[in-house]
Amino acid sequence: MLKKKEKYVVAVVGATGAVGNEMIAVLEERDFPVETLRLFASERSEGVLLKFKGQDIPVETLKEDCFNGIDIALFSAGAERSKIWAPVAAKSGCVVVDNSSQWRMDPEVPLVVPEVNPHDLKWHKGIIANPNCSTIQMVVALKPIHDVAKIKRVVVTTFQAVSGTGKKAMDELLQQTVALLNFKDIEIKVYPHQIAFNVLPHIDKFLENGYTKEEMKMVNETKKIMGDPSIRVTATTVRVPVFRGHSESVNIETEKKITAQEVRELLSKSPGIVVIDNPEKNEYPLPIYASGKDEVFVGRIREDESIENGINMWVVSDNLRKGAALNAVQIAEELIKMTA
Amino acid sequence: MLKKKEKYVVAVVGATGAVGNEMIAVLEERDFPVETLRLFASERSEGVLLKFKGQDIPVETLKEDCFNGIDIALFSAGAERSKIWAPVAAKSGCVVVDNSSQWRMDPEVPLVVPEVNPHDLKWHKGIIANPNCSTIQMVVALKPIHDVAKIKRVVVTTFQAVSGTGKKAMDELLQQTVALLNFKDIEIKVYPHQIAFNVLPHIDKFLENGYTKEEMKMVNETKKIMGDPSIRVTATTVRVPVFRGHSESVNIETEKKITAQEVRELLSKSPGIVVIDNPEKNEYPLPIYASGKDEVFVGRIREDESIENGINMWVVSDNLRKGAALNAVQIAEELIKMTA
Numbered sequence: 001m002l003k004k005k006e007k008y009v010v011a012v013v014g015a016t017g018a019v020g021n022e023m024i025a026v027l028e029e030r031d032f033p034v035e036t037l038r039l040f041a042s043e044r045s046e047g048v049l050l051k052f053k054g055q056d057i058p059v060e061t062l063k064e065d066c067f068n069g070i071d072i073a074l075f076s077a078g079a080e081r082s083k084i085w086a087p088v089a090a091k092s093g094c095v096v097v098d099n100s101s102q103w104r105m106d107p108e109v110p111l112v113v114p115e116v117n118p119h120d121l122k123w124h125k126g127i128i129a130n131p132n133c134s135t136i137q138m139v140v141a142l143k144p145i146h147d148v149a150k151i152k153r154v155v156v157t158t159f160q161a162v163s164g165t166g167k168k169a170m171d172e173l174l175q176q177t178v179a180l181l182n183f184k185d186i187e188i189k190v191y192p193h194q195i196a197f198n199v200l201p202h203i204d205k206f207l208e209n210g211y212t213k214e215e216m217k218m219v220n221e222t223k224k225i226m227g228d229p230s231i232r233v234t235a236t237t238v239r240v241p242v243f244r245g246h247s248e249s250v251n252i253e254t255e256k257k258i259t260a261q262e263v264r265e266l267l268s269k270s271p272g273i274v275v276i277d278n279p280e281k282n283e284y285p286l287p288i289y290a291s292g293k294d295e296v297f298v299g300r301i302r303e304d305e306s307i308e309n310g311i312n313m314w315v316v317s318d319n320l321r322k323g324a325a326l327n328a329v330q331i332a333e334e335l336i337k338m339t340a
Numbered sequence: 341m342l343k344k345k346e347k348y349v350v351a352v353v354g355a356t357g358a359v360g361n362e363m364i365a366v367l368e369e370r371d372f373p374v375e376t377l378r379l380f381a382s383e384r385s386e387g388v389l390l391k392f393k394g395q396d397i398p399v400e401t402l403k404e405d406c407f408n409g410i411d412i413a414l415f416s417a418g419a420e421r422s423k424i425w426a427p428v429a430a431k432s433g434c435v436v437v438d439n440s441s442q443w444r445m446d447p448e449v450p451l452v453v454p455e456v457n458p459h460d461l462k463w464h465k466g467i468i469a470n471p472n473c474s475t476i477q478m479v480v481a482l483k484p485i486h487d488v489a490k491i492k493r494v495v496v497t498t499f500q501a502v503s504g505t506g507k508k509a510m511d512e513l514l515q516q517t518v519a520l521l522n523f524k525d526i527e528i529k530v531y532p533h534q535i536a537f538n539v540l541p542h543i544d545k546f547l548e549n550g551y552t553k554e555e556m557k558m559v560n561e562t563k564k565i566m567g568d569p570s571i572r573v574t575a576t577t578v579r580v581p582v583f584r585g586h587s588e589s590v591n592i593e594t595e596k597k598i599t600a601q602e603v604r605e606l607l608s609k610s611p612g613i614v615v616i617d618n619p620e621k622n623e624y625p626l627p628i629y630a631s632g633k634d635e636v637f638v639g640r641i642r643e644d645e646s647i648e649n650g651i652n653m654w655v656v657s658d659n660l661r662k663g664a665a666l667n668a669v670q671i672a673e674e675l676i677k678m679t680a
Contacts, residue, residue: 153646157497157589159539159578174521181518192622199499199580199587199627201640201654206619210600210642219646232646236589236654238499240539241581247539249497249576249589260550279546282532287539300541302550306493306559306572314541314576 002071002095004339007035010332011070011094013085014077015039015050015059018167019099022325023074028053032329033336038070041077067092072335074328075099090126095335097128097328101213104129104221111224114330115272116143120227121334128331131225132217133323134158134237134246139225140296140322141250141315144270145263146226149254149309153232156218159240159247160203161287164319165190173241191239200239212237245287246319254309260301263311267298272322277301285316293318294326342411342435344679347375350672351410351434353425354417355379355390355399358507359439362665363414368393372669373676378410381417407432412675414668415439430466435675437468437668441553444469444561451564454670455612456483460567461674468671471565472557473663474498474577474586479565480636480662481590481655484610485603486566489594489649493572496558499580499587500543501627504659505530513581531579540579552577585627586663588655597649600641607638612662617641625656633658634666 002008010027014020020041027034037052039059049056060066062081067073067089075082075089076099086096086103103109110120111129116139121128131139142151162169169190176186176196186194193200204213211219218235240247258266268275276285277299285297296317304310317323342348350367354360360381367374377392379399389396400406402421407413407429415422415429416439426436426443443449450460451469456479461468471479482491502509509530516526516536526534533540543554551559558575580587598606608615616625617639625637636657644650657663 155495155591155644155646157576159499159580177517178521181514181521193626194628197582197628199582201587201589201624202619202622209645210619210640212619234591234644234646234650234652236497236591236640236652238587238589240499242537242539247541247578249541249578251495251574251576251591279542279550279552282542284541286533288534288537300550300576304495304574305549306495306574310574312574312576 002335002339005071007033008071009036009038009069010034011038011040011067011073013040013062013073013075013081016041016045016048017076018163019076019320019324022320023076023328024050024052026321026325026329030329032332040066064088067094070094072097072332074332076324086127095124095126095128097130097331099130099324099328101132101217103127104131105224111221112331113139113225113327114334115140116225117227118334121331121338130324130328130331131221132214133164133319134160134214134248135218135221135225136323136327137246137296137315137317138218138248138250139222140272141267141298141313142252143226144266145252145254145258145311146228148266149256149258151231151252152255153253154222155251156233156235157249158235158237159242160237161242161244161246161319162195162239163244164246170243173243195239195241197241201236203237203239242287244291244318244320245316246323247285247287248315250313250315251304252311253307254311257309258311260303260311263301263313272296273298275299285314287316290316290318292321294321296322342675342679345411347373348411349376349378349409350374351378351380351407351413353380353402353413353415353421356381356385356388357416358503359416359660359664362660363416363668364390364392366661366665366669370669372672380406404428407434410434412437412672414672416664426467435464435466435468437470437671439470439664439668441472441557443467444471445564451561452671453479453565453667454674455480456565457567458674461671461678470664470668470671471561472554473504473659474500474554474588475558475561475565476663476667477586477636477655477657478558478588478590479562480612481607481638481653482592483566484606485592485594485598485651486568488606489596489598491571491592492595493593494562495591496573496575497589498575498577499582500577501582501584501586501659502535502579503584504586510583513583535579535581537581541576543577543579582627584631584658584660585656586659587625587627590653590655591644592651593647594649594651598651600643600651603641603651603653612636613638615639625654627656630656630658632661634661636662
């Protein structure tokens with residue numbers, strides 16, 4: 001458990017990645033009570049200097065005793081590294097907030113979105129899992145509706161930005177776009193097919209049931225975070241040629257009737273949500289405007305007349321902020337509040 | 341009614357547009373029995389020469405008597421022009437296949453997809469409506485499933501290419517992309533927001549119920565084409581930075597249980613459909629590969645376990661071909677068959 005302190009020794013593991021970079025930026029922006037910031041990445045990046053509050057901080061490599069003296073470690077270095085190093089960190093008394101998929105479905109590990117289930121932080125045993133990006137923004141929008149009208153079923157289709165894959169994917173979209181505009185051959189390395197001017201119904205690996213891992217994350221993580229295994233979810237996750245910001249077309253069936261206007265009012269006063277829903281002025285959430293912002297943006301709220309109690313909505317958020325780095329830092333902030 | 345002939349006098353109205361261009365190409369490729377091809381467009385294009393089977397054909401403007409002697413007119417010149425000129429053409433004995441939204445929901449006008457409801461051609465009165473692009477490709481994939489398992493409800497989210505809007509929108513995507521890559525300001529003219537590296541949950545105008553016209557077309561046209569008003573549909577239609585080829589995430593609830601494997605087998609032998617569904621080899625339909633092709637491509641077929649009888653699938657087709665020009669020419673081909 002985290003002890004009450006004025007300031008904390010914080011580590012970012014995977015500091016040179018797209019999410020790691022964002023974690024450092026979010027810690028600075030939110031004036032997180034950092035005494036010392038330690039940065040870790042693979043050997044390739046050892047000694048690289050990254051800026052934090054005007055300071056140059058050298059990137060270190062992970063070692064058996066490297067977590068001694070660290071209070072909070074934000075991990076975003078992939079499932080393999082988390083599997084090995086998160087328990088090492090936890091053992092040395094550090095609280096780990098892990099952004100990988102490694103611990104999310106472990107019944108011993110809470111999976112937390114602070115707006116939805118902060119109470120689950122109480123039972124952590126050293127590791128707390130940060131949910132999948134596409135799940136986080138969806139549950140932030142679902143929770144207030146679930147509390148009022150009980151959600152029975154969700155049919156979601158995503159439009160996910162390439163930054164969800166990482167820096168290399170952002171480069172690939174850029175390079176392929178430039179090549180195509182110059183009538184040159186494109187290179188395909190990160191994704192199995194061209195991503196520029198295309199859409200790929202394929203995120204993460206395929207499973208035996210025909211779904212991708214990403215799709216099943218949305219199904220299973222939603223139930224765990226919402227604390228309600230009765231919520232039925234089906235997902236189709238799609239990569240689109242957008243740099244930053246995931247968008248989701250979310251269809252909801254509720255037990256109790258709730259009107260579009262009631263959803264609009266409810267979400268407008270819910271934490272972490274901004275409703276942008278003025279179609280007559282062409283105002284609705286867009287990934288290019290959500291980029292760099294903290295909130296989950298919801299719009300296109302309308303009743304689905306194909307069922308008795310149905311709602312359609314469009315949910316957009318910055319996948320690197322609320323979808324990853326910001327949610328992790330918010331978890332750490334909640335942990336600090338709990339020490340009070 | 342069309343009379344039996346060896347060859348026909350065919351007109352393309354709106355010949356200089358994206359769909360009009362494609363109509364001319366499809367007539368040539370399919371060796372449609374054309375005696376003479378007449379091309380019509382707005383005054384701006386009068387005298388412009390367009391190629392058909394090696395011939396240069398001058399573009400004419402519409403006049404009161406211009407349809408005299410024309411057997412079949414393929415219209416793709418917008419709802420306003422169709423409203424005025426389709427009845428004029430029909431009156432002069434010409435059969436009109438109209439690609440605009442003007443006549444689609446008129447109970448006196450059949451709305452036809454040849455793979456789905458060719459029988460509706462029998463009761464036409466001079467005008468036949470060609471459905472909306474996003475509806476056509478969906479119903480081609482739905483019909484075989486409906487015949488076997490009866491579809492109760494469809495939840496669809498689309499990923500629509502800019503060519504659906506026309507040539508100017510294709511130019512806008514290109515120009516915005518070039519500008520952004522060169523750190524220059526972009527021009528926003530065709531769409532209300534930037535389309536390059538973005539997605540817009542907005543196609544056609546917004547209606548009072550919060551849906552767009554495009555979304556309600558999918559709801560209403562599906563019922564009419566399938567000849568079953570009991571099929572409930574809800575749609576979210578989204579523009580994506582893709583030049584050509586619409587993609588759709590389609591969730592289906594059926595009355596009778598049908599497995600993913602049964603859907604795969606059924607669609608594989610259905611007219612106009614190619615099943616591409618080998619996730620283990622990263623094979624699924626993609627808009628960049630559907631571009632320029634005639635078929636509706638279906639993949640990512642899997643059972644939706646959030647309901648008893650559910651199927652998810654991914655449907656892709658070239659919006660200018662099957663979604664517009666090809667379907668119109670296929671209707672004309674069916675009309676000719678009926679004269680036999």
